[in-house]
Amino acid sequence: MTKLARHARILEIAAQEGGVSVTELARQMGTSLMTIRRDLEELAKGGKLRRTHGGGIPVEPDVARFQFSRKQHICSAQKRAIAREAASLVKPGMAVSLDTGTTTLAVARELSGIKGLTVLTSSLPVASVLHQRAECDLVLLGGAARRNSPDLVGPLTEDNLKRFRVNLAIMGADAITRDGSFANDTGVARICRAMAENAEGVVLVADSSKFGRTAFARCLGLDEIDHLITDDGCSPASEVWLREAVAEVTLVHPARPRTAGGEGEAPAAGADEQVSSGGGGNCAV
């Protein structure tokens, strides 16, 4: 085996496996360790590989990243609990649409593992979470990219939505009042309405901080919402009118840790950076 052949093979393996080890390569190619080291050194010098102790890894994997404002750590425990509840409504094989927002993003994270899903979304973060999940068909709605927000709006998005029917639309809101759910952006509100129109069931996910505040654009009337999922932090008064107007209301209790997995989630809204020790349970976003 010639040097160039080894180099090519090393790069191939590195790309495929995500990394190579000197000892493993030497064994595989029947050469000495020193030879492999010299190979790696050369490849690293040429920028084709990143050298590590004991081996090498491919150069920076290419990522497309969409950055957006960082306000998402707010109410993370509540959002996580709400998201779990919402995800429990999604059954294998369903088609669901997710609109933009931090809470729906949390839902997307919880959807992993549900098989045979088809997900329709206008949110790039949601798409990013579900992309490459083997069990999920992902359809990204077209549209104009909002400048400071990684999601798509506009007539194209709305028209695209008309082409699909989903079992469940899971949507967020910036504010909820007796008059319905509201968003700060009219484009987003229109998407929200379009999603609701093309879904059998409409689920609204929103932490309790959304009650009693107000936002610019109306999305949905409370009577259009089939199921509202929020946390137990809303005022008793709100709960009364909610239960009157919305077909089904679920209050989740984020503070109370759940059995499986053992996640002791940080309770307070102020504790934005707590990563609890337990299982992977740390949804800082």
Added chain:
Amino acid sequence: MTKLARHARILEIAAQEGGVSVTELARQMGTSLMTIRRDLEELAKGGKLRRTHGGGIPVEPDVARFQFSRKQHICSAQKRAIAREAASLVKPGMAVSLDTGTTTLAVARELSGIKGLTVLTSSLPVASVLHQRAECDLVLLGGAARRNSPDLVGPLTEDNLKRFRVNLAIMGADAITRDGSFANDTGVARICRAMAENAEGVVLVADSSKFGRTAFARCLGLDEIDHLITDDGCSPASEVWLREAVAEVTLVHPARPRTAGGEGEAPAAGADEQVSSGGGGNCAV
């Protein structure tokens, strides 16, 4: 698993999940807790991660990332030169469409600074590069997300394309023969055709390694291409039939450093170009 490989993985998980925990990472990577702690310490020291009790959170948690295959570094000098040449065809105020591929991605990078652009794309990396560029209106075509590639295909994408007319379609290819340009994916090929149909001008960007190889799905005939931009590594024989079939062909010289403006280079039609006779050169992909 080596140290750097772990570091990369940790950052990846942190970005995707919104946080990591020491115990979880140690279990997942089969190392001791202390090793993970030292990893996190190092990452935190480098500013790549914020350390928390029990784990860490990404410094920029609010990022949508789409990972894709790591072959971008291949022929990067050629691609860059080609991209510059292609970008020089784009004038302020134009509407252009970009299809998927590493070369078109390079073009997107070179487009920054051109004012008043409207860009239409089915590629998430391209979108990510252009997103938040103040001078650019970005329309992402809807569609099904391809599993191992961060781009969108399918009937929705094709239909969406029909709604727009652009001045220039800038497209890549996986292979180019006398029969035209080819892609490895039929969906991508269809998008390519749809883009060409709705554009006043069609520019094909492809490094010379694409010649003489073959790919599965045909995109465009050579007569449908208004302008082909490639590097000087293609064989003289290829150059002959290219110039016969394609309206305009530009060969760029990546080795020869260009002046700052990037536009000064002559189209090199008659210029003495030392074309390496080796055929595709050393470009693997």
Added chain:
DNA sequence: AGTCTAACGAACATTTTAGAACACTGGCTG
């Protein structure tokens, strides 16, 4: 507020790897 658990980080022991120096091989050129 007090107690208890889990995480932390320092110090040390152990294993693995790096890299320099030198020897060997086979093909090539003068």
Added chain:
DNA sequence: CAGCCAGTGTTCTAAAATGTTCGTTAGACT
């Protein structure tokens, strides 16, 4: 043919990485 040279293997020592133990401390629970 001798010499050269790139590539390779071998040996050895320093350095790096990792695991383990243990006293300390930050958070979580009551």
